[in-house]
Amino acid sequence: MTALTSEKTSVRPRPCESLDAGALLELLRQMMLIRRFEERCAQSYQQAKIGGFCHLYIGQEATAVGSIAAAHPDDPVITAYRDHGHALARGMDPRYAMAEMFGKITGCCKGKGGSMHLFDRRRQMYGGHAIVGGQCPMGVGIAFAIKYLSEKKVCLCYLGDGALNQGAFHESMNLAAIWKLPIVFVVENNMYSMGTHIARGTSMAHDLSAKAGAYGMEFQRCNGMDVLDTYDCFKEVLDRVRGGEHGPMMVEARTYRYKGHSMSDPQKYRTKEEVAQHEQRDPINSFVNHLIDQRLATQEQIDELDRQAKQAALDAVRYADESPEVTAEELYTDVYSQPFPPYKLGDLPPMCREDEGR
Ligand SMILES: Cc1ncc(C[n+]2csc(CCOP(=O)(O)OP(=O)(O)O)c2C)c(N)n1
Numbered sequence: 495m496t497a498l499t500s501e502k503t504s505v506r507p508r509p510c511e512s513l514d515a516g517a518l519l520e521l522l523r524q525m526m527l528i529r530r531f532e533e534r535c536a537q538s539y540q541q542a543k544i545g546g547f548c549h550l551y552i553g554q555e556a557t558a559v560g561s562i563a564a565a566h567p568d569d570p571v572i573t574a575y576r577d578h579g580h581a582l583a584r585g586m587d588p589r590y591a592m593a594e595m596f597g598k599i600t601g602c603c604k605g606k607g608g609s610m611h612l613f614d615r616r617r618q619m620y621g622g623h624a625i626v627g628g629q630c631p632m633g634v635g636i637a638f639a640i641k642y643l644s645e646k647k648v649c650l651c652y653l654g655d656g657a658l659n660q661g662a663f664h665e666s667m668n669l670a671a672i673w674k675l676p677i678v679f680v681v682e683n684n685m686y687s688m689g690t691h692i693a694r695g696t697s698m699a700h701d702l703s704a705k706a707g708a709y710g711m712e713f714q715r716c717n718g719m720d721v722l723d724t725y726d727c728f729k730e731v732l733d734r735v736r737g738g739e740h741g742p743m744m745v746e747a748r749t750y751r752y753k754g755h756s757m758s759d760p761q762k763y764r765t766k767e768e769v770a771q772h773e774q775r776d777p778i779n780s781f782v783n784h785l786i787d788q789r790l791a792t793q794e795q796i797d798e799l800d801r802q803a804k805q806a807a808l809d810a811v812r813y814a815d816e817s818p819e820v821t822a823e824e825l826y827t828d829v830y831s832q833p834f835p836p837y838k839l840g841d842l843p844p845m846c847r848e849d850e851g852r
């Protein structure tokens with residue numbers, strides 16, 4: 495029998511072990527900012543300052559923060575409508591994100607996109623998409639462009655577990671696989687698609703690697719409630735996919751949302767006990783405990799980060815409150831990439847005019 499190599503010598507250091515205390519605190523800062531921002535969103539929604547839909551990311555912070563921290567700053571990110579966390583993790587100014595939700599001109603999309611459509615092209619944040627699975631073909635398009643231009647980037651395409659059964663997702667997986675595109679499909683498995691538990695609506699829910707396997711794609715799973723596990727997983731996955739020779743991968747981040755699907759959800763489909771059980775493994779609290787236990791941060795540093803996060807969220811609300819409304823002229827901007835047809839206010843077709851077509 496050949497001698498077994500010592501486990502110790504064959505174990506590679508985890509990528510997160512190369513993160514210094516400053517980088518670890520940055521992960522915590524981002525998660526705290528998202529949490530406090532979301533709490534202000536909930537409050538502002540209840541005060542009717544935010545209209546339309548609003549889907550909170552509370553509970554899932556470690557998934558966006560850990561994965562985006564592992565990416566390069568110019569790796570494109572595209573996601574579904576639960577997008578506040580990704581936008582903030584990408585470095586969007588919380589004031590512009592909040593103003594967007596308030597429908598104000600200072601928002602990242604001049605107030606014309608709202609909560610579900612946070613875009614920041616400079617930071618390679620391509621939304622925010624409201625149609626379940628609709629971001630997947632767009633992510634494939636972004637990845638195709640990366641490969642076509644011989645760039646060394648990877649597109650991070652996030653989707654919820656509910657999107658696993660959309661045709662657009664399967665078409666995207668297929669094209670990405672046969673064209674070996676540099677894209678990672680990140681399934682944020684929070685176990686629910688609105689009010690439907692994944693086991694009720696998705697085949698092979700217990701083993702999503704089968705979905706990747708169907709397209710000959712490699713699969714990884716991470717604990718989406720653990721920012722370091724998520725970071726480690728994505729460091730390795732992104733390294734592998736970068737360069738465009740390896741082909742796409744799929745990652746399942748197991749996570750949980752504490753709040754309702756959207757702001758108007760009585761949550762009859764799950765018990766309070768179930769939510770409380772998941773809150774026990776809160777991504778922020780458990781990371782704080784880790785930092786304190788390992789003497790990587792002091793309680794004072796953590797309290798200060800939380801104070802700053804609360805202040806940033808409050809400042810964002812104040813900024814959004816004080817920003818001007820969108821003017822009617824804005825209806826005609828950002829519609830076409832070229833100013834064609836040259837609509838101007840007053841040029842509306844008859845059926846759209848207030849005085850006609852009723
Ligand atoms: C094509 C399409 N069908 C239905 C809807 C309505 N809808 C909005 S969110 C949602 C559930 C999606 O759940 P999941 O993908 O797990 O994302 P999560 O809300 O958990 O983040 C549904 C069915 C939609 N927006 N688009």
Ligand SMILES: [Mg+2]
Nearest residue numbers: 654655686687
């Ligand atoms: Mg879900």
